[in-house]
Amino acid sequence: MSDTDSKSATPTVYAPKLYLDEPDRTAEALATFRPLESCRYSIDYLGDSTNEFMECDCPEERTLVGDDEYINHACDENSDCINRLTLIECVDGLCESTCGKECQNQRFQRKQYADINVFLTEHKGYGVRAQSNLEANTFIYEYIGEVIDEEEFRDRMVQYDERHFKHFYFMMLQTGQFIDATMKGCLARFCNHSCNPNAYVNKWVVNGKLKMGIFAKRDIQKGEEITFDYNVDRYGATAQKCYCGESNCIGFMGGKTQTDAASLLPHIYSDAMGVSASQEKKWIKIKKAEGTLNDLKNKNENGENINIEFVESLIMEPCDNVKDVTKVMSVLLQCNNKLIASMLFKRLWLTYNYEDEDDEDKNLKQLLLNQVIKLHGYQCFKNLFQLFQDNDDDILSDIIEFLYHLPKSTKNGIISSHIDTEVKVIGDEYPDLLEDCNKLLQKWDTFDTYTRITKKDISNVSSTTSMKKLMDQRRIRLPPGWEIIQENGRPLYFNREQNRKLIDPPISHSDNNKQPVSLDRRNRSLINRHNHNNTIKNNSEHRLGDKRSYSSRDLHQSEDFVKKKKRIELEEQQALLRAKEEDEKREKERFQQETERRNILNQIISDVGKSKELEREQSLKLEEEKKRKHIERKANSQLSHLEHKWEKFFASFVPNMVKKYNTDVNLSHDAIKQCARDIVKTLSTKEAKRGSNNSPPEKMDKYKHEKVKSFVNQYMGKFIQKYKDKKFKTSHAS
The missing domain is CATH 2.20.70 (Ubiquitin Ligase Nedd4; Chain: W;)
Incomplete structure (x- = not known):
């Protein structure tokens, strides 16, 4: 192989284009719009989150970084803060009882933006670049503007189009609500589109309001332009040509002419559903091969850019680790899209229904289900009840069953989320689910409430x-x-x-090497008692010594000396008596504490016994359920095997019966084949349902032949009539 060949065989590493030498145009760009510090709401309720504020459980963690300066590490990027994991910011005054002031999950509130500035691009107008290296998932900027409803959004789209605006700055906040940064906004409005972006947009709950934040999708180098995919999160009046220059560029952005190749799912949804980029590419390739890709349009449900056909083609997999559960719960907590919510719940359902092969699998399943509860699980499922309450009793039944089999927890989350009220409403509206709802509520009544x-x-x-x-x-x-x-x-x-x-x-x-607290306390008590007695003894000796010094003058025989000596002895006796009383009092308190502790331990042992009994009952129920499913699978397998035998039997002669109908109306070869397949499938299913003893015969008898022939005649007669009617309507219309 030549040197040229060896070089061409080396895989190329993606190197982003840097704009370090372009002049800073930030001041110039700020003059083109009115800067805002935070979003302005045309109506007060716009942007309101349906989720109530939730207080995290993170402890305050302060470390000294200077002489008198401390940093609180609570709720930072490496913590397990349930608010941060579910895209909710902590709030001072509401969360300070745990994580404390200045916790690290307040980036929107403190405007902890990345170091960026504006420069002028060749074809795209202004753009935004990083002024320093940014790590993946770094918060870059909040997308700020005027929050408007859908009616105002439609009016402004027409106005801006009539005024020949070259650039559009709309971003969807939630169903029927949009952020317009065209006339009023912030530097984030200058982030351009790319078909291979280095940033993404995430929706966060901040003090009861929904906010859109731009985050680094990967590590971003200093001087690199910051871009995200408009087709996921942004809307414009007309399609515009794309100048991103990436190898996978689709040519256009926004508008009705965009193809499904732009984006099949928003980034946060695909991440939670476990969808990889290779899956999207494979699906697009299949659609192109079928010639149907150009006929498809991004189907927007609730105003979001989601290809429904692609989502429905996905096969969900159970969650394998805590990270998967976290992604699913963070989306479910804010999701109001029924299709996405049902697919994500299916992941949790498959996780719960995963068959345990060993103790390791059981422990993992228990860990994942505990994580579901921890990440505001009851609040999340309350939202799902409200989302599917109108017309989805099947998924409501699955949610109730899933909740019933979650591990035992405290009752606090149930009370704070009011999910028990939703369960009662569902039991009243769906009589078929009343028994399951009551069963779930009875189980929750056994949970303890803790402060x-x-x-x-x-x-x-x-x-x-x-x-x-x-x-x-x-x-x-x-x-x-x-x-x-x-x-x-x-x-x-x-x-x-x-x-x-x-x-x-x-x-x-x-x-592990430290002594128990109780032992330290006991030692401290003994030391204090010893020091107290020594003090009394030393004081008495000191006083006696003073009096002995007068013996040289023969004062020890005086009456005054005798009285003072008796008084000192009396004081010593009283001090010893008080010390004895204090010892007895401490001993009594210790005995009472020990008694209370023993009572609590007995209660814990009793609770553990009840818990084990409940676990045994659940284990027996799970075993029965497994046996039932095994029997069902076996029966279905036998039915499928029998049906396959009948298909082979009918396929040997049904196609020949169907061919003769081709002469009358000139049916296509594919239509004839499809009719034959449908007839064979229908007949096979009927025969298989008659029972396992009903196997196909080795040869076709006359009676069976006539019966099949009659069925074929009826089926093809109806099919040909429909074909003629359709052909007549087509010719008449033309």
Whole structure:
């Protein structure tokens, strides 16, 4: 092989174009519109989120970075913050009882934008470039503008088109609501379209309002233009030529002339559904081969750019890991598209119905279902109930069954989300589901309700011994999954995933070498008592020593000395008596605490016993369900095998019977073949349903032949009549 050949065989690495030498045009660009600090709403309710605010469980984590400067790492990119994972920002004053002020999940509120500026492109007008290297998933900018309803959106599209505006700046916020950054907006309006973008748009809930943020799709280099796909998130009055220059460019963006090659699904949906770029390309290739791609248009449901035919062709897979569950839940929590919601719920349903092969599979399934609950699961399924409440009783039944088999949790999430109210409504509206709804509500009634103790609770409570103890415990860094709750007026440590309660703080792996808190407390008590007695003894000796110094003057025989000595001895006796009383009091308190602890442990043991009994019952039910499904699969397999035998039997002579009808109306060869297939399929299904003993004969008897012939005559007679009617209508219309 020559040097030239070897070089051509080397795979090329994608190198983005950099615009480091282009002059900064930011000031010039800002003069072309009115800058806004935040979105303006033409109607107050526009942009409102249907989800109630949710407080995260992240602890405050402060580290010293200077002499007196601290950084709070709570809810940062590497945390398991349920708000951040489900695209909700924490809010000061509402979340500060846990994660604290200045948590890292407030990027929209604090306008923590990336370092960008505006430059002038060759064909696309202004563009936005990065002023520093940006890591993947970095928050770049909020898309800010005027939030308007659909009627105003239609009017403005016509106005801008009549005024011959070259560029459009509409972005859909939610069904019937749009952000218009044409006249008023921010620098994000200058982000151009690309068929191979390096950024994407995500919808976040910020203080009750929906916000659109631009995020890095991959690592972005300094000087690289920031682009995203308009066909996913942006709308214009007419189609425009695309100048992105990428190898996969489709030529146009926006408008009615765009093809399905532009985008079959928004980025966040395809990510949650587990759809890869190769799947999209394969589907487009098949449609091109069939010659039907140009006839397809992006079918918008709820105003979103979604190709329904592509989505319906997808086969969902169960979630394999916690990351998959997180992606699904983050979309489901805000999704109002029935098709997407049903496909994503199917992933969760398949995860729950996955057949366990060993203990590892069971543990993984339990972990994933716990993650569903943790990520605002009850709020999410309440939204699904409302979405499918009108006409989808099948999926409602599946959701109820799924909720029933979720692991046991606290009742707090059920109460705060009001999902129990939705279940009661569904039971009233769908009598067929009433029994399942009541069964689910009865199960939820057995759950315990806990009060999670926060820093606000501590600051508002008087300084009692238990609260002092709680404040000391609050300073201890709890292992992941643990939180402080209050039960019957006493603080406890609770782990929702493990369903465990502890009196003393749980010890993480890094604290294994530390002594228990109770031992430290006992040692401290003994040391204090010893020091107290020594102090009394030293004081008495000091006083006696002072008096002995007068013995050289013979004062020890005086009456005054005797009285003082007796007083000192009395003080010593009283001090010893008080020390004894304090010891007895401490011992009594310790005994009471030990008794309370023993009672709680007995209650925990009782709860564990009930939980194990419930697990055994559920295990038996699962075994019965598996047996039933096995029998059904076996029966279906036998039926399918028998049906296949009959298909082979009828296929040996039915096509010959059908061929003779070709002479009358000149049916095409494909039409004749399709008719023969349909007849064979119909006859085979009928014969197979008669029973497993009804196998096809080795030879066709006269009776069976006449019966099949009669059926073929009837079928082809109807088919030919329809064909003639259609042909007549076509010729008459022409």
